[in-house]
Amino acid sequence: MNFETEEFKNRLQAERDRAEEVLRKYAVCAEEGYQRPLLSAMNYSLTAGGKRLRPIFMHLVFELFADEKDNTVLLEHFMAAMEMIHTYSLVHDDLPAMDNDLYRRGRKTTHAVYGEAIGILAGDALLNRAYETACGAFLSCTSENDMKRVARALSILSEKAGVYGMVGGQTADVYAEKTDMPMDKEQLDFTIRLKTGALIEASFMIGAVLAGAGEEEVDRMERAASFVGKAFQIQDDILDMIGDEEKLGKPVGSDARNQKSTYVTLYGLEEAGQDVARYSGEALSLLEDFADSEFLRALIGSLINRNS
Amino acid sequence: MNFETEEFKNRLQAERDRAEEVLRKYAVCAEEGYQRPLLSAMNYSLTAGGKRLRPIFMHLVFELFADEKDNTVLLEHFMAAMEMIHTYSLVHDDLPAMDNDLYRRGRKTTHAVYGEAIGILAGDALLNRAYETACGAFLSCTSENDMKRVARALSILSEKAGVYGMVGGQTADVYAEKTDMPMDKEQLDFTIRLKTGALIEASFMIGAVLAGAGEEEVDRMERAASFVGKAFQIQDDILDMIGDEEKLGKPVGSDARNQKSTYVTLYGLEEAGQDVARYSGEALSLLEDFADSEFLRALIGSLINRNS
Numbered sequence: 001m002n003f004e005t006e007e008f009k010n011r012l013q014a015e016r017d018r019a020e021e022v023l024r025k026y027a028v029c030a031e032e033g034y035q036r037p038l039l040s041a042m043n044y045s046l047t048a049g050g051k052r053l054r055p056i057f058m059h060l061v062f063e064l065f066a067d068e069k070d071n072t073v074l075l076e077h078f079m080a081a082m083e084m085i086h087t088y089s090l091v092h093d094d095l096p097a098m099d100n101d102l103y104r105r106g107r108k109t110t111h112a113v114y115g116e117a118i119g120i121l122a123g124d125a126l127l128n129r130a131y132e133t134a135c136g137a138f139l140s141c142t143s144e145n146d147m148k149r150v151a152r153a154l155s156i157l158s159e160k161a162g163v164y165g166m167v168g169g170q171t172a173d174v175y176a177e178k179t180d181m182p183m184d185k186e187q188l189d190f191t192i193r194l195k196t197g198a199l200i201e202a203s204f205m206i207g208a209v210l211a212g213a214g215e216e217e218v219d220r221m222e223r224a225a226s227f228v229g230k231a232f233q234i235q236d237d238i239l240d241m242i243g244d245e246e247k248l249g250k251p252v253g254s255d256a257r258n259q260k261s262t263y264v265t266l267y268g269l270e271e272a273g274q275d276v277a278r279y280s281g282e283a284l285s286l287l288e289d290f291a292d293s294e295f296l297r298a299l300i301g302s303l304i305n306r307n308s
Numbered sequence: 309m310n311f312e313t314e315e316f317k318n319r320l321q322a323e324r325d326r327a328e329e330v331l332r333k334y335a336v337c338a339e340e341g342y343q344r345p346l347l348s349a350m351n352y353s354l355t356a357g358g359k360r361l362r363p364i365f366m367h368l369v370f371e372l373f374a375d376e377k378d379n380t381v382l383l384e385h386f387m388a389a390m391e392m393i394h395t396y397s398l399v400h401d402d403l404p405a406m407d408n409d410l411y412r413r414g415r416k417t418t419h420a421v422y423g424e425a426i427g428i429l430a431g432d433a434l435l436n437r438a439y440e441t442a443c444g445a446f447l448s449c450t451s452e453n454d455m456k457r458v459a460r461a462l463s464i465l466s467e468k469a470g471v472y473g474m475v476g477g478q479t480a481d482v483y484a485e486k487t488d489m490p491m492d493k494e495q496l497d498f499t500i501r502l503k504t505g506a507l508i509e510a511s512f513m514i515g516a517v518l519a520g521a522g523e524e525e526v527d528r529m530e531r532a533a534s535f536v537g538k539a540f541q542i543q544d545d546i547l548d549m550i551g552d553e554e555k556l557g558k559p560v561g562s563d564a565r566n567q568k569s570t571y572v573t574l575y576g577l578e579e580a581g582q583d584v585a586r587y588s589g590e591a592l593s594l595l596e597d598f599a600d601s602e603f604l605r606a607l608i609g610s611l612i613n614r615n616s
Contacts (some may be wrong), residue, residue, distance in 0.1 A: 034498050035476035037483050042471070092432060097404075097424035116405035117482045120428065124400060125475040127432065131439045132466035138459040144452050151446040151455065154462070158440035163350070167433040168343035174425045175345050190342050 001294045003302035011295050012302075015059065019052035019079060026080035026133050041114040041122035042129070045091050046084065048107055053303075054086055054203040055079035057228075060296040061207030061221055070211050071146060077137035078153055078206050081130040085161050086199055088126035089170065095119055098174060131158070145212075153206045160202035169194025176261070183261040192263070196236075197229030204228075220286055227283035231276045231304045237262040238272050239307065247308040280304040309602045311610035319603050320610075323367065327360035327387060334388035334441050349422040349430035350437070353399050354392065356415055361611075362394055362511040363387035365536075368604040369515030369529055378519050379454060385445035386461055386514050389438040393469050394507055396434035397478065403427055406482060439466070453520075461514045468510035477502025484569070491569040500571070504544075505537030512536075528594055535591035539584045539612045545570040546580055547615065555616040588612040 001008055027046050031039045062075050094101040094109040095116065102112045111119025134157060137150045159165055172191045176183045183191065204225035208218045239248060240255045241264045255262045264272045283300055287293045309316055335354050339347045370383050402409040402417040403424065410420045419427025442465060445458045467473055480499045484491045491499065512533035516526045547556060548563045549572045563570045572580045591608055595601045 029471065033476070034480040034483075034495055035471055038471060038476065038479040088432075092428055095428060097428060115486065117486055118479070120400055120403060120405060121475055121479050121482065124396075124431070124435065125471045125479075127435055128466060128470040128475060131462075132470050135459070135463040135466050138463065144455070147452070147455050147459065151443070151459070154439075155443040155446065158436060158443050162436040162440050163337065163343055163346060163433045167429055167436060168341070168346065171346040171426070171429050171433075172342040174429065175342075178423060178425055187342055 001298040003298045003305070008295070008298050008302070012299065015056045016052050018059065019055040019083070022055065022076045022079045023083055026077060027084055027129070037114060037118050038121055038125055041110050041118050042126055044113060045087050045110045045122060045126070049105055052083060054082045054199055057200065057203040058082060058207040060299070061204045062211045064290045064292055064296070065208050065211035065213040065217065071140065071142065073140045074137045074146065074150055075207070075210050077134055078157070078210065081134040081157060082199065082203055084126045084130035084133065088123040088130070089166060091119060091123040091126065093170065149210050149212065152209050156202050156205050156209065160198040165194055165198035169196070169198065182259060185266055188261055188263065188266060192230055192233045193226065196233040197226050200229040201225040224283045224286040227279045228300055231279040231283065234263045234272050234276045234279070235304050235306065237264045238269065238276070241269065244307060276304050309606040311606045311613070316603070316606050320607065323364045324360050326367065327363040327391070330363065330384045330387045331391055334385060335392055335437070345422060345426050346429055346433055349418050349426050350434055352421060353395050353418045353430060353434070357413055360391060362390045362507055365508065365511040366390060366515040368607070369512045370519045372598045372600055372604070373516050373519035373521040373525065379448065379450065381448045382445045382454065382458055383515070383518050385441055386465070386518065389442040389465060390507065390511055392434045392438035392441065396431040396438070397474060399427060399431040399434065401478065457518050457520065460517050464510050464513050464517065468506040473502055473506035477504070477506065490567060493574055496569055496571065496574060500538055500541045501534065504541040505534050508537040509533040532591045532594040535587045536608055539587040539591065542571045542580050542584045542587070543612050543614065545572045546577065546584070549577065552615060584612050
C-alpha cells in the first residue's frame, strides 16, 4: 500500500478516529468537584490533538496477531493508558524548569494556561490515571488467560515508561541541557532509544501480548518498534534542521540555536538521511512476513518520509 | 498494649526496620548509567527517613487476616510501592512552584539538592516505579487466586493515589493557596479525606486484600483508615499551632502565618482536640473485634497522642 493513496489516508483517518474515541471514552473526565482545575487541565492536554501514533501502533499490532476471540476491550484500556503516559511526558517536558515551552502544536501548553502548580499535578494525575485505566482492564477479563495478558501488558507499560525507559531518556536529555554538556554519540543513542523508543516499543509489545502472541513474537515486535523509534526521531532532527516551518507548526533550527546535540549535528545530514532509510528498512523487514501488516508498513513508510 | 511501654517501642522499631529493609530491597536502585542523577535523586528522597507509617499499616492489617499460606512476597512489593507513591508526593509538594520548601525533616529537599528539573523527573520516576514494583508481584503469584488479589490491590492503589484520591486532594490544597481563597469546612474536609486519608485507606485495604479478606472486611478497613487519616491530620494541624519546635523539627505557626485554613483555624483548638479523640475512637472500635489488633490499636493511639 502506498502512503500517498486515498486508501491509506482513509484508513489512517479511521485509525485516528478510533484512537480519539477511545480517549474520550476512557481518559476524559467530567470536570466537577474540588479537583476541577486539575480535571480541566488533564482534559485540555489530552484533547490537544497530535498523531495518536502510539495507540494506533498498538491497535495495528494487535490486529496482526488477534483472532475474533480476542478481547478488544482490554486493548482499549491500554490504548488510552499509553496516550495518557505520552501526554503526561509532554506536559512535564514543557514546564518552565524543563524545556519552558509556551506553545505546542499551535496551542498554549498546559502550564501556560493553568499555571505551573496545576501543570505539575496534571502530569502526575495523567500518569497515575494511565495505570488506573489499564488496571480497569482486569474487570473485563473473562478468563485466567486474559488476566495473565493484562498483567504482562501492565508490566511492560510500567517498565518502558520508567527509569530504565522513557523517564531515564528524559533525564539524559534534560541533564545534558541543564549542565551545558552536549551529548556524544553514545549518550544520544541512549536518549533516542529510551525517550522516543521505549513507549513505541511498549505499544508494539502490548498490542502483541493482548492478542496472545508468544514471547518470540513479542520480542520481534520490540525490535521492529525500536527501529521505528530511531528512524522517527532522526527524521524529527532532520526536520528541525531543514523542515518547512509552516507545515511543522513550529520554528526550525531551534536545536542548533540551543547548541543541542542531535543526530544531524553529530552525524551530518547525509548520514542521518541514510540511517532513517536503513532503520526503517530493518523495521519493515521484520514485519513483512505478516499477511495483515500492509497498512502498518505503509504507516511506517509515511512517518519516515513525512515533512511534519 | 500501652504505647509508652518498652514492648510497644520494640515492636514499632521492628516494624520500621522491616519497612526500611523492604524499601532497600525493592525500591533503591544502583546509581549507574546515563540516568544516574535521576536514580541518585530517587534514592536520596526514599532514604530520607520518615515514620514509614503506610507500609507499617499495610503489614499490620495483612497480619490481622493472613494465615501461614498467604504470600508475604506479594505484600512486600506493595509496601515498597506505597512508600514510593508517598515519597513522590512529598518531592513534588516541595517544588518551587508548589510549597517551595528547601528543608524536610532537617534535610535539604530533593529539588534543593538536584535542581528543579531532576526534582520533577525524580517524582515522576518514583510514581512510575511504584507501579513497576507492584506489577513485579505478578511474577511471585503461585495461583489464580494470588493473581486476583494482586490485580485488586493494584486497582485500589491506582484509584486512591489518583485524581479521585491523593492528587485530587493535593489540587484542592494547592488551588486554595495559589488563588488566596482560604478553604471552608467542606473543602477542608475533602482535602483531608483525599490528600491525607486516601493513601492510608489504600494501605489498610491492600493489606486486607493480599491476605484474602472478603469485601465486607476490606470496606471495614477502609472506614477505620479513613478515621485514622482524619485524626492524624487534625493532630498535625494542632501541633502546627501549639507543638514544640524542637520535637517537631520544623517551625510551628506556619499555617497561621500563611493564613492557611486548617482544622484548628476553622473549628478552634478545643473542638479539634475533641475530634481527634472522637475519630480515633471510631477507628479503634472498628478494629477491636480482631484478636491480633492490639499493637495496631496502640500505634493509632500513639499517633493521636504524639508531639512530633
